[in-house]
Amino acid sequence: MSLTDVMIRSLKAESRPYSRTDAGGLYLEVRPSGAKLWRFKYRFLGKANRIALGAYPEVRLAEARQLRDDARRKLRDGIDPLADRKRDKLVAQFKAANTFGDLAKEYIEKTVAEGRAEATTTKANWLLDQLKPIAGMPVADIKPIEILAALKRIEARGKHETARRARSFAGRVFRYAVATGRGEADPTAVLQGALIAPRVTHHAALLEPDAVGGLLRAIDSYPGNAITRLACQIAPHVMARPGELRQALWGEIDFDKAVWTVPLERMKMRRPHAVPLSRQVLAYLKTLYDLTGPEGFVFPAFHTSRRPMSENTMNQAFRRMGYAKGEVTAHGLRTTASTLLNESGKWQSDAIERSLAHADANMVRGIYNRGRYWDERVAMHQWWSDYLDELRAVEKNALPLEAA
Template sequence: MALTEMQIRHLQPAEKAYRCSDGRGLYLEIHPAGSKLWRFKYRFAGKQKRLALGRYPDVGLAGARRKLDEARRLLEAGEDPLALRKQKKLIASFHAANTFEDIAKEFIERMVAEERAEATIVKANWLLSRLKPIAKRPVADIKPLEIMAVLKGIEAQGKRETAHRCRSFASRIFRYAVATGRGESDPTFILRGALIAPKVKHHAALLEPAQVGQLLRDIDKYSGNALTRLAMQIAPHVMTRPGELRKADWSEFNLEHSVWTVPAERMKMRLPHRVPLSRQVIGYLRELQSLTGATGNVFPAFHTSRRTMSENTVNNAFRRMGYGPNEVTAHGLRTTASTLLNESGRWSPDAIERSLAHMDTNAIRGIYNRGLYWGERTAMHQWWSDYLDQLREGVEVEPLTGHAYGLRRP
């Protein structure tokens, strides 16, 4: 006989659990503690099974009957409702355990295992922090609109380049999730073109010889920390990226043979890079050794020798000297060297690009053109240091056609 709401409300617990049937396999199980639980008893593939349909009164009589009908429809379709429920729970659990943040961290750990540059790892973690609004969401459930909202929020702050970088980083995470069986698609793909294109920014650099000379004189007069001064004095000569210089270790230098070998893990292109050392740079390095010793970090942090100088130290020094961010940056010194060396007409573009540790933009040419141009680069670095000395001393340099520079004092 079918149950009624009145009967159910008046059912009282007994010393042992008992059942009250509603028909068609649906029954209410009353426990000694007072709980009333809906159950559906059925057979599937010759086995007796039962399916929990909820707790009364959270699930009323009408609700329990609707759930019963749904379960019976599955049985008629040849599916086991209990097995299907377990499958859905497993999928939900799998998705919950694979959030965007979980997969992103796994992806970054893989980058660490591949010995990617420290700066690359730091940037990846920073980009992940900017995508915090979707960090805890199951990666398979994230929709394009959710990502768009985050990116537009970043864009609204005037950080267009960051928004584009975040989209690109998120795309790599979604593609990694798909490749490892935890995602279904890359929802950022359709967002291409939806963000405002960022303005291309170039590192501020001095390109006039007279201005370069004034900068070098100002550096020599810098009254702050001696290590910072020496970093600024060396940087224009060696043409490396700021991070490659400030993280240098004395074990990388062979002063006797005038060469500095930057290890692959610190290079942007993941290849070791050799830098010819001019007489002037050797002199600066000898002065540095008298301050730091001949082992460990070449440019240690002010408060501890176990860490390197901060990435902002040199640029902050330029600001204290009166040079704004649109005039001079540590990275911009590479632009200064590239521009003036190319304008001199003395050196092959290949040698200059090799000293800047740039990869050949022509992929096929890059495979076959592996010459190190070491002889030319050694001569070029010494000429460049001599040229910088002339600018610092106030020699006016006038470019001539061909392969020469005219030098005259004002």
């Protein structure tokens, strides 16, 4: 006799479990605690088995019968309902443990182990933070529209380049997920062209000798923090990226050999970089040594010697000197050096590119050139420092490059 809701409600708990049969293998088990549990018993490949279908009244009679019928259809198709449920549970657990955020962190850790520059790792973590809306979602379930929604939120703040970089970073994470068996495809691939193309901007830089001389005099007169002033004085000479300079350590400076060796971990191209130090730079560094040496950061932060100077410190100093954002930036000093050195006609372009730590497309040629141009680079750095001194000393009509 099939069960009814009235019959089920009338069932009382006893000292031992007992059951009441419905039909087609469905039955209700009544526990001494009063719990009423749906069960479906079946045979698969000659073996008896049973599967839980929930508790009454959360699962009503009609729903229990529907679940039983679903299980019977699986049996008809040669599928064990219990094994299928266990598989679904494992898949759910697998997905829950492989969210986009988890895989992104794992991917970033992999790049760190491969020797990726610290600045690149910091940027990757920052991009992950921009993608918070999808960070908690299973990577295998994320659809292109969900990624686009997260990117459009970034774009709505006017951060078009950030949105583009975030899409590229997300693509690398998804491809890593596919490569490690935890994803099926890269859903960012179909988003090509969906974002606003960022306008190409260049780091503001002074390209006229008169203007460079004025900047150098302004730096010398800077009334702020002495370490900041020295950083701004050194930066035009060494042609390093701001991040490489502000994170410099005293252990990287060799006063006897007049060279600063930047380890590959901090270099954009993941290659160690040697910077010849002119007499002027060595003098600045000796002044700094009395302030921040002999260990740790050459340019420590204001509030703690355990961290380097902030990435905005030098640019903020330029603003205080009266230079607008569109006139001078710390990174733009590299453009100044590149432009004026090339215009001088005195130095081979490969030597200039090596001092700027630009990568050579031909790796073998690049390795060869690093050694080949060292003597020329030493001479060039000293000439460049001497020329900057000349520009600083001339108020108007700066000394022509040829005369210098």
